Amino acid sequence: MTGFVARRILVAIPTILIIITVAFFMMRIAPGGPFDLERPMPAEIRTNIMAAYGMDQPLWKQYVDYMAGIVQFDLGPSLRFRDKTVADIIAEGFPVSATIGALSITLALIVGGFLGAIAALRQNTPADYGVVGLSTVGIVIPPFVMGPILALVVGLYLGWLPTGGLDPRYGMTPERLILPVITLALPQIAIISRLMRASMIEVIRSNYIRTARAKGLSSGAVLFRHALRSAILPLVSYLGPASAALLTGSIVIEQVFQLPGIGRQFVQAALQRDYTVVMGVVILYASLIIVLNLIADLLYAALNPKVKYD
């Protein structure tokens, strides 16, 4: 077990290095640069700025310098936000995205898991059709439609909740998080309920469940002690990458609800060629995926006696 974790972490280091390298050169190949502003600047000033950020150097030299910084955990300054470093920007934005993402995935897991289990146990009944229908709707209505509708109806017309932003004094208060978390969770609820339904149907038809029932166990014991444990295995595999995606923020949610997360920052930085910010978020994202996939694999082993790591 310890050996497995150590090996995975060792493999992760070259993986991240390759990701950084690919991202670095892909960013530079993209046309346009961070200083191509709507308002042009004179050539002399442009030259000075390029020199100050080392961008007058040959590309390989820039790459070497960047990697030297990364080894010392220095992500560098933002090329566009001149009073901020990449570390500042991530430190301020990531907690917001991560909170919303974690709450959404939790909500989706509880609601989606419950709905999926109900649908499976009541297969081909109105309850099942209801869940399947709802989840189809959840998948086909994208967050950039659902978000503004919720903000308009619940925020503006009913006046129950603010339509966007964080509380300027208290930050992430519950009333500011409800709408974004629900909007982000809805498609996940849909996906998770379908995954759960499919795997639950398979599990309750399996031989060991029949055996458990034949032994005379109560249906609750059969369900919670035996069926659920196997049925959530596909969910665990799905949750690794899905959590990484949700935790690193959603541009749609952050744009629609005007939240200071890292997702919107990432997309804007990519569009505006803020190379260092893009690289910083890519590194964060890659590390999260690796860590969360590792956790998913370990959980998988804990839940499934057939899987052993050594």
Place this chain on the structure above:
Amino acid sequence: MTNAVRLAGIFACGASALALTACGAPRDDDAVVLHRGNLAEPLSLDPHRANGVWENNIIGDMFIGLFTEAADGETVPGMAESWETSEDGLTWTFTLREAYWSDGEPVTAHDFEFAFRRIMNPETLAQYASVLYPIRNAIEVNRGEMEPEELGVRAEDDRTLVVELAHPAPFLPTLFAHYTSFPVPRHVVEVYGDAWIQPGNMVTNGAYTLVQWRTNNFVHVERNERFWDNANVCVDEVFYYPTVDANAAERRVRNGELHLNPEFNGQNLDFLRREVPDYVQVGPYLGLTYYPLNTTQPPFDDVRVRQALGMALNREFITSQILRAGEEPAFTFVPPGVTDYPGTARLEWADESIETRRERARELLEEAGYGPSNPLRIDYVHRATAEHPRVAPVIQQDWQEIAPWVQVSVSQRDTQIHYDNLRAGDFTAADGGWIADYNDAYNFLFLGETQSIPMNYARWSNEEFDRLVAEANLEADAGERGRLLSEAEQLLLDEMPYIPGYYLVNRSLVNPNVTGWEHNQLKINRTRYLCLADVERPAPEDGGTADAPEPEDA
């Protein structure tokens, strides 16, 4: 306050748009708090490193230069109490008012001298330093060819600042209201370096001082008790929010979470006028959308082709049917309403019908040798943002309607790539926009100067135009200068390296509870003039910027 109680409070205050101070930010005291939507995240709060209107909105609330904007956008004296101009218009001597930084230190002419040298110093990396090039030796200092000490700005004593110019600039007061000329606290910058701008370090000489800056969340400022006109300031605290999504900002203003947002989606104009007519503010803006044509390569190295495309553009249709948010068709390059500018230059065919213009365009193209056997092919590239993708098909149609043998292909680019291509001259026809930095015709016309290449995207070079503009820049008399610039503009219009499209409009949503908001074409509304209707405003006292003395001419 527990979250549950706060949640109950939010539910209780409901959708009441006027209950802002209670709902937007719960507070224990009765401070007047203004929540301003502010377009985008500031790239910097250092006046020497900023370059966007949204940064100006914050920085101009915290700092005041020699001149400043009144509520209606007019230039009025700020830190300058009085000033004298030498007869040749090259030397300006300013006497500063007695004022203090927010830490109690006096604001002196040495702070101004330090600030001007700092922004021109190439090491400061000020992207916007070039607007101050009228100052003597500014270009040389900025290029690193001279030492900052050689810049034509010096402090005679604590209250006297002398500015020497490279050429007369009757528009200097307007220029010196711009944030690039704001003073910075020498005693703080010298201690903290670039970190002087961080909350806790920063001291200011304007109405507000920085409390907190949360990336992508808000910038929070509070009243500077040492501001000289503090007695006339009503709002105690301001939060500026980056409101990148105009639709989301619109919901927040309508819901009472923001007091105002300096933008809304133009397509929503009719709807908003119906739903919240008291909120809608629309008016002229000192800027235009124009279409640069690359004059260095065929087909646009031929003036007749440029003129033909300019004539065939149906601006009236674009503004009245596509944009529909108050934009006006542009038949000049310098928008109306510019100070000391006659505005007599005009496209000679401006009043002809589009049918006549289209006919004339066809004749011009035929003269230039185009026809069924030699079709005219144009690649038009536009920005992928805002209204531009909606306008592009109209432009394509307008040009193709000249004759069946005019073929226009349209493609779009991300903004960053678009401007990179324009600067490199890698385009044939494109769109572009310009918003004035300060209220002066030269701020538009410099785009046609040969020395402005590559900012002169069309790469148009005309000796007569350059001569007229240079002559205007040497002219100390504002009237004569305006006449010369107007003559240059006429030449620019006749030669048409840039097709004027439409003048931009200034669109804002302002809660009717906000008082003191005056619509102006610079789109600069300083918070110190604003108040809330349900707050008793302090009685005005002497010493306000509007009462400052008139200039004394030497």
